[in-house]
Amino acid sequence: MSDPRRRIPRTDALLALPPVTEARERLGDTAVREIIRNAQESARRGEISPDDVGRHVADAVRVHRVSSSRPVLNATGVVVHTNLGRAPLSAAALDAVVAASGYVDVELDLHTGQRSKRGAATRAALLRACPAADDALMVNNGAAALVLATTALAAGRAVVISRGEMIEIGAGFRLTELIASTGARLHEVGTTNRTHLRDYADAVAGDDVGAILKVHPSNFRVEGFTRETSLGELRDLGRAHGVPVIADIGSGLLQPDPLLPDEPDATSALSAGADLVIASGDKLLGGPQAGLLLGDAELIQRLAGHPLARAVRADKLALAAMEATVSGPRPPVHEYLHADTDRLRVRTENLGAATGFQIVEHDGRVGGGGAPGVPLHGWAVRLPVSAAQSLRLGDPAVLPRVHDDACLIDLRCIPEADDPLVLAAIKQAAFGA
Numbered sequence: 001m002s003d004p005r006r007r008i009p010r011t012d013a014l015l016a017l018p019p020v021t022e023a024r025e026r027l028g029d030t031a032v033r034e035i036i037r038n039a040q041e042s043a044r045r046g047e048i049s050p051d052d053v054g055r056h057v058a059d060a061v062r063v064h065r066v067s068s069s070r071p072v073l074n075a076t077g078v079v080v081h082t083n084l085g086r087a088p089l090s091a092a093a094l095d096a097v098v099a100a101s102g103y104v105d106v107e108l109d110l111h112t113g114q115r116s117k118r119g120a121a122t123r124a125a126l127l128r129a130c131p132a133a134d135d136a137l138m139v140n141n142g143a144a145a146l147v148l149a150t151t152a153l154a155a156g157r158a159v160v161i162s163r164g165e166m167i168e169i170g171a172g173f174r175l176t177e178l179i180a181s182t183g184a185r186l187h188e189v190g191t192t193n194r195t196h197l198r199d200y201a202d203a204v205a206g207d208d209v210g211a212i213l214k215v216h217p218s219n220f221r222v223e224g225f226t227r228e229t230s231l232g233e234l235r236d237l238g239r240a241h242g243v244p245v246i247a248d249i250g251s252g253l254l255q256p257d258p259l260l261p262d263e264p265d266a267t268s269a270l271s272a273g274a275d276l277v278i279a280s281g282d283k284l285l286g287g288p289q290a291g292l293l294l295g296d297a298e299l300i301q302r303l304a305g306h307p308l309a310r311a312v313r314a315d316k317l318a319l320a321a322m323e324a325t326v327s328g329p330r331p332p333v334h335e336y337l338h339a340d341t342d343r344l345r346v347r348t349e350n351l352g353a354a355t356g357f358q359i360v361e362h363d364g365r366v367g368g369g370g371a372p373g374v375p376l377h378g379w380a381v382r383l384p385v386s387a388a389q390s391l392r393l394g395d396p397a398v399l400p401r402v403h404d405d406a407c408l409i410d411l412r413c414i415p416e417a418d419d420p421l422v423l424a425a426i427k428q429a430a431f432g433a
């Protein structure tokens, strides 16, 4: 009897199969050949029959994707979910990204044909959205903005920071270590719970200070016997000594949000006395990953002109998405934060009725280190905890909140148009249908 492995189809024959020729354009030659090689090897190892290799390859090219990123329906109720890529982009921002993805006038004036300033339209949009700022610069992310500011303003000198604001943001990322890595020296003042103006004043009088940095502690709060020094007090001190005051507000709100009264915003920080505000683009601002520097024109120009600015410069896709986020319709993060609770309840009840599962009260959260003490009141459908993995592995993937030995589906961060997908996913996960 002949060796069955001889019956394994040759690569040429497999490449000529109609589903494979069709897939080659979508997947590229390398991926298609790898799929073929894997199927042939499976047959050689006896895992599949040689007669099945063709069907195997056809199935594999049909489901294969060149990007392994899988969209996820966020049923956790956490609006800025770090593990899900923080802010989802608005439809307007997505259109802008697509438009910017080819050749684009990011650094060209089409009137004159001459080179123009990179990201000028995004800068203008940011200044319209935050008129309290005289100038704006967008870089790769919030951490990069902080590195650029401390390097350009305080390398070889001291950055004064309160011990109450020496935070770790997440995944072991410590602001203080980041600053120390730039060649600026940290000059810590005050205590964990109380820092007075005189602590800053002593530092400025006794050290070579490049900047005073005030950091919003984002993900924790110190309560009780506390004292922090206001931006207004620091501005006066800074002005008297020619030292700029930087406020790292983290979340990226450009204007105050009444729903989040303790969350700082760029406009208030600048009005209160910050010379420079640093913020993230993909937290509460609801845009792409970015770091925003807003404030004094002369300081921003110094940062923009520093060699490091080139190393942390914003991508053309992010510039386009940011412009659309701040000048277009309100992004999903804003909609989800301010979701109408009555509507949420109706949607949740409908989902409960259609699946037979119970509805419970459930508080969503801001997430991304923002407003840790603020619950976002709402509801959830309560499934057995065993449904969670099937939901995550479904198509589309649904990420529930696993809590108190239950699998909770909170619709706050899911567009209403996707409710039927959630219903189908629950039926599949809970009943296999």
Ligand SMILES: *Cc1c(COP(=O)(O)O)cnc(C)c1O
Binding pocket: 141, 142, 143, 144, 169, 215, 216, 217, 218, 248, 249, 250, 251, 279, 280, 281, 282, 290, 291, 369
């Ligand atoms: C999130 C955050 C950062 C870091 O911003 P990224 O955009 O994540 O780099 C810095 N400072 C504060 C206060 C933050 O909350």
